[in-house]
Amino acid sequence: MTYSPELLKGTLKTIVLKLLADNKKMYGYEITQRVKELTLDKIQITEGSLYPTLHALEYEKLVTTETEYIGKRVRKYYTLSAAGRAKTKEKVVEMTDFMRTMMVLLDIQPKLS
Amino acid sequence: MTYSPELLKGTLKTIVLKLLADNKKMYGYEITQRVKELTLDKIQITEGSLYPTLHALEYEKLVTTETEYIGKRVRKYYTLSAAGRAKTKEKVVEMTDFMRTMMVLLDIQPKLS
DNA sequence: TGCAATATATAGGACTCCTATGTATATTTG
DNA sequence: CAAATATACATAGGAGTCCTATATATTGCA
Numbered sequence: 001m002t003y004s005p006e007l008l009k010g011t012l013k014t015i016v017l018k019l020l021a022d023n024k025k026m027y028g029y030e031i032t033q034r035v036k037e038l039t040l041d042k043i044q045i046t047e048g049s050l051y052p053t054l055h056a057l058e059y060e061k062l063v064t065t066e067t068e069y070i071g072k073r074v075r076k077y078y079t080l081s082a083a084g085r086a087k088t089k090e091k092v093v094e095m096t097d098f099m100r101t102m103m104v105l106l107d108i109q110p111k112l113s
Numbered sequence: 114m115t116y117s118p119e120l121l122k123g124t125l126k127t128i129v130l131k132l133l134a135d136n137k138k139m140y141g142y143e144i145t146q147r148v149k150e151l152t153l154d155k156i157q158i159t160e161g162s163l164y165p166t167l168h169a170l171e172y173e174k175l176v177t178t179e180t181e182y183i184g185k186r187v188r189k190y191y192t193l194s195a196a197g198r199a200k201t202k203e204k205v206v207e208m209t210d211f212m213r214t215m216m217v218l219l220d221i222q223p224k225l226s
Numbered sequence: 227t228g229c230a231a232t233a234t235a236t237a238g239g240a241c242t243c244c245t246a247t248g249t250a251t252a253t254t255t256g
Numbered sequence: 257c258a259a260a261t262a263t264a265c266a267t268a269g270g271a272g273t274c275c276t277a278t279a280t281a282t283t284g285c286a
Contacts, residue, residue, distance in 0.1 A: 005274070005275070006273095006274090008273090008274070009272090009273055009274065010272095010273075012273080012274075013273095046274080046275060046276080048274075048275050048276065048277080049273080049274045049275060052273090052274085053273090053274090070282090070283095071282070071283075072281085072282060072283090073281075073282050073283075074281090074282095
């Protein structure tokens with residue numbers, strides 16, 4: 001089961017930022033795999049959305065990049081900047097607040113486990 | 114404080130359906146006010162997104178409509194159909210599951226109060 | 227050798243919501 | 257009583273975000 005694609009809208013950037021905040025340094029493909037794994041295949045980020053998102057983060061100076069070669073294969077690592085770390089915090093807070101509001105609206109009980 | 118507009122994407126239909134499920138019969142303007150009130154002004158649904166959404170729900174046979182006159186002013190009431198009730202349940206479940214997944218991803222603790 | 231996995235990238239399009247605008251009635255306030 | 261605000265619906269055009277499809281190339285495995 002995967003979610004309606006619209007649900008992801010507005011959350012992709014937050015997810016990527018949060019992963020980078022927790023892992024210091026990641027590359028694109030690794031991010032897609034990590035998300036897939038952490039969400040038990042429920043969220044699968046496509047390349048078509050991830051790479052443009054990463055490029056946008058770079059353009060906004062929220063991440064810095066470094067290229068590495070694994071044999072002959074290129075790998076591009078992304079690392080959060082100070083601004084990126086601040087933005088991550090901000091985005092996570094907003095998402096948290098939004099979800100709390102949605103729970104009230106939809107009359108959902110928060111459930112652990 | 115209002116949320117980034119992208120966050121609402123994919124959730125508007127669910128919100129409208131849920132309100133109709135809880136209230137039997139509502140009209141457009143009433144929905145905007147109810148959402149504003151329930152979310153303490155954090156979510157403000159605009160007419161430009163609400164009315165097309167309501168028309169879409171009608172087209173999909175998830176709601177039925179009846180027009181009423183308050184003096185000379187038109188008021189269009191929306192009521193959930195059986196299919197609409199089923200769809201609401203489905204949407205709320207999906208949203209709940211999605212939020213739970215996001216909480217894991219973003220390492221958010223559910224909090225009451 | 228051929229397929230799957232690893233790895234990045236982009237053009238074009240789909241979808242969803244918002245801005246801006248239009249129309250009209252009802253109520254409140256200065 | 258005039259003006260502003262609230263009530264009430266509607267739509268065209270546009271902005272933003274993500275996906276599909278495609279392209280390229282290396283690596284590992286059967």
